[in-house]
Amino acid sequence: MKQASEILQTLQEQFADKIIKSSQECIQPFAVVPPGAVAEICAFLKNDPGMAFDTLMCLSGVDYKGSKKEPERLEVVYHLFSMRHRHKIVLKVELPREDPALPTVEGVWAVANWHEREAYDMYGIHFDGHSDLRRILCPDDWVDYPLRKDYVQPESYRGMPAAAAKQFAQRAQEGEDLGTDPFSAG
Amino acid sequence: MEYLREVLTRQVGGYDQLPEVLQIFLPMLLACLLCLGLVALIPLIAIWAERKVSAHMQDRLGPMRVGGWHGWAQTIADGVKLLLKEDIIPAQADRLLFKLAPLVVFAGGFAAFVVLPFGESFIVSDLNIGVLYIAAISSLGVVGIIMAGWASNNKYALFGGMRAAAQIVSYEIPTVLAILTVVIPVGSLSMQEIVKAQSGSVFNWFIFQPVTFLAFWIVFLGTLAEVNRTPFDIPEAESELVAGYHTEYSGMRFAFFFLAEYANMFLVSALATTLFLGGWHGPGFLPGPVWFILKAMALVFVQMWLRWTLPRLRVDQLMHVSWKVLLPIAFVLVLAAGTLALI
């Protein structure tokens, strides 16, 4: 079991120029790494016997557009956990909102395959070297990336109306006869 | 049939005045109707019984409303519902085969009733090759099942049909071999002869004799597999193949498959009763046909009991049981029966 500070320090020593910043003020300390180095750092974290991060708990995309306190960007967050040593660390990769791309970590943890597909599906983040980068939750021919903050819901999908149906109350206010009153029907 | 003709001649005035053709033809028609009635009635009762048996095994009540007493009319109501339902044939199906398949399946089960010895004189036709006839005609069902599986143009149905073919053909062999162990000591293939060989005390029944006792279990298991009942219900395994070969069937055509399944259940039980349980023999306070049906129904109950208790085997395990377990035992039994007959 290592404290997060020790892990961050080791990372700092190993990849001095590749750790953009690290933070321990928040609940779960994290390190921000450049997109190009993430696969390398992850492989180190998994294979180094002192680290042995054998599981990837979670891989999330986050879109910081519209945040009041953060600069606009996309972020990929890796929550790592070592079953052997029972310690955790968080890695973050900051990406531009236009053409975000970073190498895959599928080869390090097999579960990343589906997580990365989800991040691609929802945020349009490209994982270079991914074996099967298809949409996973949305249909294959869906346009745009739904979890981006500036996503606009399409009017229709393959001829089917996709926008939320109007509520009954709204339809009644607009004067539509909904046929719900048995006495009013002619 | 001869008995029926005799009765008609004795009871119906002027029957012997009728033209010869009618004199022969009328009993045939009557026997046919009786059989058809039986084939329709027995499944009705068996289906209701299965629902009640399963319900009580599962801590439920089952049908309770239709008809009053314990929902006895539920099956009839369901039958009427099925008759009135829309009959759907998939667009890409082979229409002729699709329509023919349920009839073939049903006809196979129906035709086999002809040689069932319900009583001393209650048999439509005591063929001298009765056992062989049953073994042959009841396999007609598999043709119907393959037809249904193929004609539906559905992959699940095809899977079901393929599985059914493999399974029924495999289990036919140990079953027929085990039946031979009865035929050898009796020296006849006639159903009535086999029953008569078991007359006298209960211990003359073949189930109480060493070689045929084992043969009974092989026949029971083999026929269980032939009628696709759990644990051998892989052709219609609902959790794997949706409904197997009858996935695409609805309405009356589905009802035919359903009726045939229960008719076949009774048929194989009746066969086992004839071969091993002394047929219509029984203590004198009940007539022979009642004993026969009671015994057969008891075996049907065992089939239901197994269905609601056991999980399902996998295809390879099923084949393993047939070819590597039942078949060698059946061969040994045939040898033993032959040796005993020689001594």
Added chain:
Amino acid sequence: MQVEAYAGEEMVLNMGPQHPSTHGVLRLELETDGEIVRNVIPHIGYLHRCFEKHAEKVDYPGVIPFCDRMDYIASMNNSLGYALAVEKLMDLEVNERVKTLRVLMAELNRIASHLLSVGTYAMDIGSFTPFLHCFREREKILDLFEWLCGARLLYNYNWVGGVSHDIPDGFEAKTREFLGQFEPVIAELDKLLSYNKIFLERTANVGIISEEQALSHNVTGPNLRGSGIAWDLRREEPYCGYDTYDFEVPVGLGEYGPLGSCWDRYYVRVREMEQSLGLIRQALDRLPEGDVQEHIPRRVRPAKNEVYDRTETPRGELGYYVVSDGGLIPFRVKVKSPCFTVLSLLPAIARGGMVADIIAIIGSIDIVMGEIDR
């Protein structure tokens, strides 16, 4: 035409999205060679209801009903995970009564969920009766929940900073009554199903998940324990005071075949129900006095921060990654679903098996599509 591609003996079989044993709307593309399955491609997303997008539109407590609808079999456990994550963001500690009630309900729901899993698994293997026996018992738990909060499936019970209702009068006695009569049912289930020869044949040599695969694919919960790894978040990272309870973590032992088989996973669930019984008894015994809702501000506004919090649901480790921007609504809620990760392993363990084995494997990993698709 694609015909050439399948010119060999292979047939592509689309299993699902409507199929009796894909447990919802999972679609599997099977390449079959007769009965042998050469390849499996899972297609998910048929139950995608945009949970994560919804969560970015409502305030913090408003997300809870959506959580319930993810894994609708174990709603109590789902909302618990979210409530704990938000409480961690707010740096809020709830009182002992709330904690005990949460444990009580989570474990009751765990039994209900495992009953459904075990029952439907029996049905997948072809045995119908255990399924109804399990549902009969599950019904009693649902009745208790209905009495507690008025809902039978989607409870909206675990709120941020407390629970929605205190238990009604007599709830304790009724729960104890249920526990007493449920214990023999597990023994009956063992006799009827667990040690049945055919059931063992069908499951004990099928769908082996090795330890290495399990870790690499982040398999969690009973599926992980079925592979022989004694890992339970309730014990390793206790929340709600689980560290003060006395319970064991059942693991697969590979008694009837290789370790990590379908049977091991099934059997871990059966044994976990027993442990949950013990946990419920302990929770009922201690049940301290207290208010069931902490005094929290009417508008929940955690400071800018983020947390990844995970809890042990009946299906495994359910993680919530909640990012707060300092506003009234969550900036981002990401759910790590345990079923999602274990389903990604399906092609690896199902390849080369038979069609019937696919059913056995899907049933044994106990997936709920609502949680996978969110």
